[in-house]
Amino acid sequence: MIVLDKVNKFYGDYHALVDITERVEKNEVLVVCGPSGSGKSTLIRTLNRLEEIDSGRIEIDGRDIHAKGGDVNALRAGIGFVFQSFNLFPHLTVLENCTLAPVKLGRASKAEAREHAMQLLERVGLAHKVDAYPNALSGGQQQRVAIARALAMRPPIMLFDEPTSALDPEMVGEVLQVMRGLAGEGMTMVCVTHEMGFARDVADRIWFMAEGKILEKATPQEFFANPRHPRAQQFLADRRRD
Amino acid sequence: MLELIDTYWLYFLVGQYPQGPLGGLALTILLSGAALVLAMPLGLALGIARVSPYRAISLPVAGVVQVVRAVPLLLVLFWVYFFLPALTGVKTSQAATMLIVLVVFDSVYLAEIVAAGMRALPKGQLESARSLGLGYGAALRHVVLPQTLRHGLPSIVNQLVSTIKATSLGYIIGLSEVSFIASQINTLVFTQAVEVYLILALTYFILCFGLSRLAFLLERRLQRRTLQAS
Numbered sequence: 315m316i317v318l319d320k321v322n323k324f325y326g327d328y329h330a331l332v333d334i335t336e337r338v339e340k341n342e343v344l345v346v347c348g349p350s351g352s353g354k355s356t357l358i359r360t361l362n363r364l365e366e367i368d369s370g371r372i373e374i375d376g377r378d379i380h381a382k383g384g385d386v387n388a389l390r391a392g393i394g395f396v397f398q399s400f401n402l403f404p405h406l407t408v409l410e411n412c413t414l415a416p417v418k419l420g421r422a423s424k425a426e427a428r429e430h431a432m433q434l435l436e437r438v439g440l441a442h443k444v445d446a447y448p449n450a451l452s453g454g455q456q457q458r459v460a461i462a463r464a465l466a467m468r469p470p471i472m473l474f475d476e477p478t479s480a481l482d483p484e485m486v487g488e489v490l491q492v493m494r495g496l497a498g499e500g501m502t503m504v505c506v507t508h509e510m511g512f513a514r515d516v517a518d519r520i521w522f523m524a525e526g527k528i529l530e531k532a533t534p535q536e537f538f539a540n541p542r543h544p545r546a547q548q549f550l551a552d553r554r555r556d
Numbered sequence: 557m558l559e560l561i562d563t564y565w566l567y568f569l570v571g572q573y574p575q576g577p578l579g580g581l582a583l584t585i586l587l588s589g590a591a592l593v594l595a596m597p598l599g600l601a602l603g604i605a606r607v608s609p610y611r612a613i614s615l616p617v618a619g620v621v622q623v624v625r626a627v628p629l630l631l632v633l634f635w636v637y638f639f640l641p642a643l644t645g646v647k648t649s650q651a652a653t654m655l656i657v658l659v660v661f662d663s664v665y666l667a668e669i670v671a672a673g674m675r676a677l678p679k680g681q682l683e684s685a686r687s688l689g690l691g692y693g694a695a696l697r698h699v700v701l702p703q704t705l706r707h708g709l710p711s712i713v714n715q716l717v718s719t720i721k722a723t724s725l726g727y728i729i730g731l732s733e734v735s736f737i738a739s740q741i742n743t744l745v746f747t748q749a750v751e752v753y754l755i756l757a758l759t760y761f762i763l764c765f766g767l768s769r770l771a772f773l774l775e776r777r778l779q780r781r782t783l784q785a786s
Contacts, residue, residue, distance in 0.1 A: 364686070391688065391689025395687035397683070399680050405702050405706065415685075415690055
């Protein structure tokens with residue numbers, strides 16, 4: 315479903331993504347992990363073109379994401395993206411956050427968008443907060459609204475960029491639970507996360523990244539029981555010590 | 557003082573109208589209002605252009621902003637009044653001159669307020685709007701600008717208040733706005749300068765303070781909306 319072919323990305327002289335060639339299959343849950351600065355956030359942001367790439371090709375469902383003159387808006391509408399810092403729209407209510415894009419992009423009438431948003435908010439456990447403004451919500455609640463907002467576009471793919479890293483520990487669980495639910499329904503997901511418990515339980519595959527390269531690709535069983543690359547061994551050892 | 561008001565109130569309000577052109581307080585309010593109405597959309601457009609990712613758009617706007625900001629309003633008033641007719645071959649009236657100058661100045665200052673607000677907004681706001689599939693224009697309209705304008709409201713009001721006061725510079729080119737009329741009255745009465753100019757000061761105060769209060773109420777209403785707990 316997602317195909318990366320020799321993707322390279324530079325920040326000045328710094329080689330942020332090095333010749334990445336990979337695939338993600340439909341209905342797959344992929345977890346990308348690695349130390350900070352390893353390029354995992356950059357990688358996931360290139361998938362919906364929040365970051366440009368310098369060479370190579372990224373295809374999603376056969377469509378070239380970085381094509382010159384391509385309709386990037388139409389492509390993005392089919393890719394849900396969840397940010398570390400939630401990025402809810404503070405001037406809109408929870409419900410309006412979820413209906414803005416579907417209505418303005420003509421995907422649904424106001425009434426349809428509203429009904430769909432209510433279902434999604436129900437599903438993330440926030441039906442009672444529809445008329446609240448984001449400032450009145452906890453971090454965990456905001457992130458669940460952000461997931462509902464992304465789902466409101468009915469995307470076949472969801473990308474999560476460290477969705478729990480900005481949360482207090484006691485709120486991590488409620489967000490992961492929503493993500494587990496999505497995975498259980500067969501959503502194609504790419505998750506950059508440090509939550510190794512989530513990776514172990516939910517991921518179909520794990521990519522371990524460092525220095526802009528994917529150093530190891532494995533199933534969670536292989537990765538946690540028997541990491542092959544020394545950097546991955548080090549990374550997991552550090553995690554266990556925490 | 558009551559006698560003064562009793563005699564000259566109509567002159568103070570509308571100048572020589574209907575025997576002559578509209579003047580006085582009416583002209584001041586009309587000019588300020590027209591300047592604001594024209595400068596707001598222009599300032600918005602210039603502000604958006606100022607932070608455009610395309611340098612071909614942002615650089616010329618930056619140039620205009622820097623030049624206008626560095627020149628006194630009075631000087632531009634002279635320029636427009638004396639040079640513009642030479643260029644166009646048509647005599648520009650005092651009121652039109654004043655309006656042009658006010659619109660140029662206001663739109664530039666408003667552009668800076670808009671641009672500053674857009675730069676100050678967290679990058680994630682535009683990014684998350686774009687990630688949902690909204691285009692740049694739609695993201696600005698529905699996500700970035702509503703927040704920018706709300707945060708910038710105090711600065712915008714400041715600019716609008718300045719505009720009302722700046723109309724008094726029209727005096728220098730013989731525009732019969734309220735300050736000009738007040739000095740006319742002073743010349744006629746001759747002995748009551750303190751009273752005449754006190755009334756003038758009070759008039760400006762009421763206009764400007766009223767506008768600030770209005771903006772304050774608007775701001776508080778917007779704030780209450782976003783901060784309310786569910």
